[in-house]
Amino acid sequence: MEKKATRDSYGEALVMLAEKRPDLVVLDADLAAATKTGTFKKAHPDRFFDCGIAEANMMGVAAGIASTGKLVFASSFAMFAAGRAFEIVRNSIGYPHLNVKIGATHAGISVGEDGASHQCNEDIALMRSIPGMTVINPADDVEAKAAVLAMADYVGPTYMRFGRLAAPIFNDAATYKFEVGKGIQLKDGKDVTIIATGLMVAEAIEAGKALKEQGIDARIINIHTIKPIDRDIIVKAAKETGRIITVEEHSVIGGLGSAVADVVTEECPVPVIKIGVKDVFGHSGPAVDLLKEFGLCAENIVAVTKAALGK
Amino acid sequence: MDALLKKQLEIAATKVRMGVIEGVHAAKAGHPGGSLSVADTLTYLYMHRMNVDPKNPTMPDRDRLVLSKGHTAPALYAVLAERGFFPAEELKTLRKIGSRLQGHPSMGKLPGIDMSTGSLGQGISTACGMALSGKISSDTYKVYAVLGDGEIEEGQVWEAAMFAAHYKLDNLVAVVDNNGLQIDGKISEVMSPYPIDEKFKAFGWHVICIDGHDFDQIEAAFNEAETVINQPTVIIQKSVKGKGVSFMENQVGWHGKAPNDEEYAIAMKELGDHLAQLEK
Known part of the structure; x- marks a missing residue:
């Protein structure tokens, strides 16, 4: 790609x-x-x-x-x-x-x-x-x-x-339409929802494919607008899949995961598990290696999702 | 300046000072000291110099003023009321719930406010942006930024000072209201910004030093600024904190305190007597 x-x-x-x-x-x-x-x-x-x-x-x-x-x-x-x-x-x-x-x-x-x-x-x-x-x-x-x-x-x-x-570049320029405040469902799924933003969306797509091969049907959502956030798509996912994993290249404090949890706790409480930088500072190194080290990669999304489903 | 205009401005400035005391007393809070020290310059600008229209407060080619020392909003409000932007009666709503007269100026809420300010050091940057925008589209409006002398302890002021000189913003005039006092005491003792004139000179500004309570000097300074090309101008005005109210003058305690009913009565009497004298 x-x-x-x-x-x-x-x-x-x-x-x-x-x-x-x-x-x-x-x-x-x-x-x-x-x-x-x-x-x-x-x-x-x-x-x-x-x-x-x-x-x-x-x-x-x-x-x-x-x-x-x-x-x-x-x-x-x-x-x-x-x-x-x-x-x-x-x-x-x-x-x-x-x-x-x-x-x-x-x-x-x-x-x-x-x-x-x-x-x-x-x-x-x-x-x-x-x-x-x-x-x-x-x-x-x-x-x-x-x-x-x-x-x-x-x-x-x-x-x-x-x-x-x-x-x-996973979006198709010919068909892509940006609507502020609207999340985009990239793949339907019934077992769990993975909500990602930014650089992590491509990783979430990869994770979705790997999970499918292992028999887990994950819904994948791209949230490009973190504020105002698309409440409808999140609530629907919470109701229909019962579990949400958020993935962001940002602290787990105050970012996408927190924004999603704000909506879920108010409207349809289900477990929200946040993948992100866990209240620590980073350090020097090649970007790709750092992303792996901090768990910001498809492999870790798969592992966290399976654990969340007890599999 | 001709004698009639001078008298008119002195009358207006006295009314503005009464408006300051009125507002701060009604609010039981606010900043009278720095409002009174900057009252003459704001009066001169809005009542005589600036191209503004109270009936069309957002007209695109208007001159703009950013009160970077936003805590002295009571003076700005009183001047805007005097100029007809809103009824003077509204000055008594200062700082109250539902009032358009917020503790610090809030644009969009009240006609005539060109920028929200209050956090010191930021207004001069926004004034730079307005001036640069005017340069980009060859507009003829002027931009005025009014700063406190304590305020220039903020590093952002000097970032903006560098910017204004670098982009040759000769449509920008800054005023430093040098009343010599800040909350914790004399500026020379808290964190001296002196020499203010030499600092601005070194940053590439045209510097004019005046007495901020002398309308002849105020007018001469803004006239001089008009002739300066390719450089921003700063007018450093020596002023008296609390000017016009005897017991507030040069008293740091009146930086951010409202007069009680008795003090209010004395202040209004002093200013009222002065006004009667002028109007005689």
């Missing part, structure tokens, strides 16, 4: 967007080469502004630009966009509900060799706690591009999470 990092998709989508949005402005904080806003900078240097290594100011600048009616994307690594600049995002963007799109790349443990200081496993938790903030975590190239284009038309603050590691 062809692979591409969603950060590359992000850069390409911004260039596509520039054609139909002459009001588009893109900001970065000295990471354009890595976040891939550099792709946009090359195509539209007059609409790209580097803010230097100053993420707090960049988020404020983005808020000010948005207040004048232009469409603005502000980019950095997830660690700095959601982490360092959190309070500015909260007070200068979230509170006045300004139309700023935060494009955060290098999220999760798959940052790899840079180590724990750069492996942001807390961004979803932080961003979903801000009232009115939409949180999007696309799974592959097709979804990432569609999400960028769709969210450009949506008015309101949005956090978009992209990865550094090349991810398998």
